Amino acid sequence: MESKKLISATDTQYSGTLLKSLNEQRIHGLFCDVTIIVEDRKFRAHRNILSASSTYFHQLFSVAGQVVELSFVRAEIFAEILNYIYSSKIVRIRSDSLEELIKSGQLLGVKFIADLGIPLSQVKNISDGGKDGSPEESPPSSDQKDSETQPSTNQSAKAGLNQEVPGVMPVITEAFSLYGDKLSISKKAADSRENISDDDDDVIFCSELVPPKERPSHSAETPQQQPTPNATIVSDQKTNSNNSRSPAPTQFVPNANPPSQPLHKPVMSSQKVTASVNNLSGPNQLQPSGESLVPTQKLLALNTIVLNPHHLNPSTHLASPIINSSYQKQPTVNLLVHKQQPSNSVIFPKSEISLDRSCASSTNLMMGSVTDQTATGAVTAFSGSGFQKKHVVTFRQQSSSKPGAFKLKVCDVVPGGNRDSMTGLGSQHIMGGKKIITLDTASEIEGLSTGCKVYANIGEDTYDIVIPVKDDPEEGESRLNSGFPQTSGEGSLNKRMKLKHDDHYELIVDGKVYYICIVCKRSYVCLTSLRRHFNVHSWEKKYPCRYCDKVFPLAEYRTKHEIHHTGERRYQCLTCGKTFINYQVMASHIRSVHSQDPSGDSKLYRLHPCRSLQIRQYAYITDTSTSIPIINEDGIVYHVDNNKNETPVEGTAPVPQPKQMTWDDIFIQQGSQTLFKPNVSEGSNEFEFVIPESY
DNA sequence: TCAATTCCTGCCAAATCGC
């Protein structure tokens, strides 16, 4: 009987090829299912890749939607990290950015980058090519280069084990191979960073795959890993550990929940702010107690977004993202923090402070229950004339040593840590398919959201909250987010996200309806204003500038920004004939030069029609489309689509509907003379708008 | 301190949608 052989084959190039293919897909925006917004840059990527490479993203994507905004990392640094994730390489990063890169890697839970601190000293030894002999002077052999660009081959790592010839040869350890290179801030270097898919051998760091069981536990034991003043981020992770950089014992233990102790969980609290850019570059960023300041109003709504019981790990006070589009619509989880923490807890002091920052004004004006005594901003309550408009509370935490300060009393309304008991706080009844709850204390209107109507002024400190019950399909779904008993599964959550009224709740005061954004608690008289505003959180629509890579959440912002590119001056002072780029400049001119009020009855200015832009085209990009505008060398605006390589965005033939926009459309030709021309004389990249005489 | 810039929101008209 003839024996049959079993044949096995291993494609040793597969992993590298796969990674390269994924990177190419990312570069072209193919199949990208998540958008990460960092500063004003937008990065498209694949959730699977990010979650596999980053414990932070792994946790984050379990709850986040399609758009995530990171506030604790600079765009430039994140681009490097993203490039590493998709290429296994860090290419020509400036040495003075390395520390920030490492810290960002720690925050994002990208182990290789986070652990770069280990060989950093070695890198520094070889970084000065002039002194120590950089690869420019002693370039690695082609074999070495090959080994670096083939991270999937362990041979090079084995061959390079224990090779340490700082300054002359690359440092190759079991986990890393390192090269130093002279800093050359050239366009080539910048380009190489932008396009790391080119194996141009400018690699200074190159990882080697090390089987986990063989991976040395250097990250915990290497002396270089001792805590540093600005590496206290992990100290919160294990407060009982002397070594703040030591990974949690369970970190490498196989678990049903793989990143059971990720470096950085997406815990939404103000702690995230401590990992912001400023803090990344300075010492003592993250205090063990989680003390932090929230410096900008852009971070207003942070805490209302991500807190999740699943993430309530008191030991993880780490950077948190601004999550848009989906998960942020769960402000109720804030209350779960209070529920699960002792009232005098010092573990989550800032979760409450964040709450204050984001909603102190609205909560105050609604409930008058804010106990914050140190908020310095003007928090105005209702007035007879209407609703307060200033939502930003300039909140200064004067005494960071008082973790219990600025608490809202929202926890008071959930006795016994059971949200169900909420209904027992006041009378309730069901009528007309709606449940009405009357509260007689400061309550968690904070936790209310869609479909809920809050009737204030029922009585002193008494409020009626109308909650739609299940009979109302739409509002019943909305109720899932209301902070009241719910049994929503993930499916229903996703369904809820599609709901129309999932972005606000309504506050009725004296019969007048105010629409409250569920994320930041801003109030609006007009629902359309709230809808427009909400895109700031959801980024459901994106408005990319056609001249640069900036993206805006509002069409108007984009338009105003683009006008700065074109330089067109549409506002003209009728007194002196001067033209201005926007209303503010024009009004300022009229006030200061002519001592008149432009908002008065007399018309003091003229607004010319926009010539340089095709405005009002509803040219936004939704998440469902992966369209990314690209202006090619011919000046044609393209967008990359999932199903097509490149398609003219504004409709070249054969699609006649949208109009193709080219630079010729922007730089209107009149004869052979352009109306716009580069403003070279001023050294800017803007353009001078030349108004034709006939205009 | 002040000018420039950016953000914000009520209002409204145009565009689009749905019946």
Place this chain on the structure above:
DNA sequence: GCGATTTGGCAGGAATTGA
């Protein structure tokens, strides 16, 4: 065709930024 809805421009106040 018409009303409802969506979209985005405009005004003008306010906040922020930078010199």
